[in-house]
Amino acid sequence: MQNDPSMPRFLASGGEMGVRVGVHDWAATPLGPLSTWPASLRIAAGMVLSSRFPACLVWGPELISLYNDAFVPILGAKPDALGRPFNEVWHEAWPLIGPIAERAFAGEPTFIEDYALEIQRYGRAEMASFTFCYSPVRDEDGKVVGMIDTVIETTARIGAEKAQADALRLTEEALRQSQKMEAVGQLAGGVAHDFNNLLTGISGSLELLSQRVAQGRLNELERHIAVAKSSATKAGVLTRRLLTFSRHHPLERRAVDINQVIGDMEDLIRRSAGAAVTLELECDRGLWPVWIDSHQLENALLNLCLNARDAMSSSGALRIETRKVALPTGATREFRIEAGDYVLLRVSDAGCGMTPEIVQRMFEPFYTTKPAERGTGLGLSLVHDFVRQSGGHVHVRSQPGQGTDIDLYFPRHGGAAMEPPAALPAATAEPPRVSQGETVLLAEDDAAVREVTAEVLKEMGYTVLEVTDGASALKHLNANARIDLLVCDLALPGGMNGRRVAEMGQALRPGMKVLFITGYGESAEGANAPVSGAPLLLKPYTLDDLMREVHALMR
Structure with a gap:
């Protein structure tokens, strides 16, 4: 093109687009023939075409476009x-x-960086990101006559960064969950001890009941029944707490009362610390709310308590304190957080303490002074990250032989109020017996649970069909016999879980009611997860609970 005498000189370095501009029918546009273009337009066009950076010249009130070779891929x-x-x-x-x-x-x-736009370049809508600058172009008199759009597409980089961030988030979640399961593993010994005590109370009471009935000493039955029921209730509370703690939870920050979390965790902490460790609680009343993820706080608190227990060789005093503090500028400069109101959570032990060298490294990932079989070195690192991500600070005081204080500072939250604890259901009168001859299909694989549940339903006046797996339940649902209510365990054996049985059953019988029962807790996941909005009865349930739920569904 440089040797073509018919081409204007300002197109000489324009590449393929320079050739196209030279042969384009500009007379059919508001710009008019090339020979009539003003100097300002010719100079601006030459600059854009000769640039190797993606650029588009937009000219005049009609916004006529002229662009270089590097801009062509932007158009798709x-x-x-x-x-x-x-x-x-x-x-x-x-x-x-x-x-x-x-x-x-x-x-x-x-100038704008990484600007996200929904555009159409390939016959469909797509999200794309661009970094660009719109710069005004002036003529010889200083009047703005056009603009130059210099642009690079950043969609691929933004996508790669997002993928990397998502991968990092998933890795962090996996690390948190692995640390949580490590803590649950350390709880196992104490929990097994407590369960053995509870089972001894239940089985011993049942044996005494059998003996007293045989001896005719019926006036003593109520006392042994009360002991057995109390032990069963305590076992149920313990299993539900363990299930809730060990479950994977998505990050969800909300207004949290740290004292409430400590109160909920107290039993687990006592059991994990062991009988030789004295747990002391000193929690300020009227504590400010903090904006954090409560499940991460539970994990952090249990982790600190387990470390404190290990530092004391399983004996001594473990102390948990909370209080409101106002940090002045001097203190916050040291902590690298803003001055203001904070809630302090302190975990103290009277154990072996740490050297300054260990304190300096204690929050490093995978750093641990424990034997390999007793720790991964991730726990304190995750505690530190959680507190920092919550806008807080971790401060450690420790000396060899004089124990350790670990202070977690969380900024006071002044927004939404904390959620009040759920109100206990009001006591109701005993449900009336059924008189309509209604039928219940009971799907439960555990023989003892099935027998007790069926007996209660029969006492209420229902006809009860009993099955042990999903396939057997589906056979009854496909038959012509009347079924008014399906009471179904979520974790049925045989490849068809309770959710699937209920879905297929209600498709076959649209008017049929469903009550799910489960031993996995309300926060179960996957195939054992409860159906949203469906009635759910958690094991171990009382007979009154069962009757109340059934009556509420069938009335």
């Missing part, structure tokens, strides 16, 4: 944009970029 498979209005080429994004172009034509340049 859009119809040819040369000589067309810029607002027509990018019509789908014009509500967002139009005001920016108007500012450029008013003489104000704009």
Whole structure:
């Protein structure tokens, strides 16, 4: 093109787009023939075409487009944009970029990084990101006559960064969960001890009941029944707490009362610490709320208590304190947090203490002074990350032979109020017996649970059909016999869980009611997860609970 005497000199370094500009029918556009272009337009066009950076010249009130070779990939498979209005080429994004172009034509340049736009380049809508600058172009008299759009697409980089961030988030969640399961493993010994005590109370009471009935000493039955029921209730509370703690939870920050979390965790902490460790609680009343993830706080608290127990060789005093503190500028400069109101959570032990060298490294990932079989070195690192991500600070005081204080500072939350604890259900009168001859299909694989549940339902007046797996339940549901209520365990054996049985059953019998029962807790996941909005009875349940739920469904 450089040797073509018919081509204007300002197109000489324009590459393929320079050739196209030279042969384009500009007379059919508001710009007119090339020979009539003003100097300002020719100079601006030459600058854009000779640049190796993606650029588009937008000229005149009609916003006529002229661009270089590097800008062509930005257009994708859009119809040819040369000589067309810029607002027509990018019509789908014009509500967002139009005001920016108007500012450029008013003489104000704009630079924007990683701007996300929904555009159409390949016959479909897509989200793309761009870093661009709209710069005004002036003529010889200083009047704005156009703008230059210099742009690079950052969609791939933004996507890669998001994928990397997602992978990091998933890794962090996996680390938190692995640390939580490590803590549950350390709880196992204490929990087994407590369960053996509870089972001894239940089995011993049942043996005494049998003996007293045989001896005719019926006036003593109520006392032994009360002991057995109390032990069963305590076992149920313990298993539900363990299930809730060990379950994977998505991060969810909300207003949290740290004292409430400590109160909920107290039994688990006592059991994990062991009988030789004295747990002391000193929690300020009227504690400010903090904006954190409560499940991460539970994990952090149990982790600190387990470390304190190990530091004391399983004997001594473990102390948990909370209080409101106001940190002045001097203290917050040391902690690298803002001055203001904070809630302090302190875990103290009277154990072996740590050297300054260990304190300096204690929050490093995978650093541990424990034997390999007793720790991964991740626990304190995750505690530190959790507190920092919550806008707080961790401060450690320790000396060899003098124990350790670990202080967690959480900023006071002044927004939404804390959720009040759920109100206990009001006591109701004993449900009336059924008189309509209604039928219940009971699907439960545990023989003892099935027998007791069926007996109660029969006492209420229902006809009860008993099955042990999903396939057997489905056979009854496919038959013509009347079924008014399905009482179904979520974790049925045989490849068809309770959710699937209920879904297929209600498709076959749209008017049938369903009550799920489960031993996995309300926060169970996967196939054992309860159906949203469906009635759910948690094991171990009392007979009154069963009757109340059934009556509420069937009345």
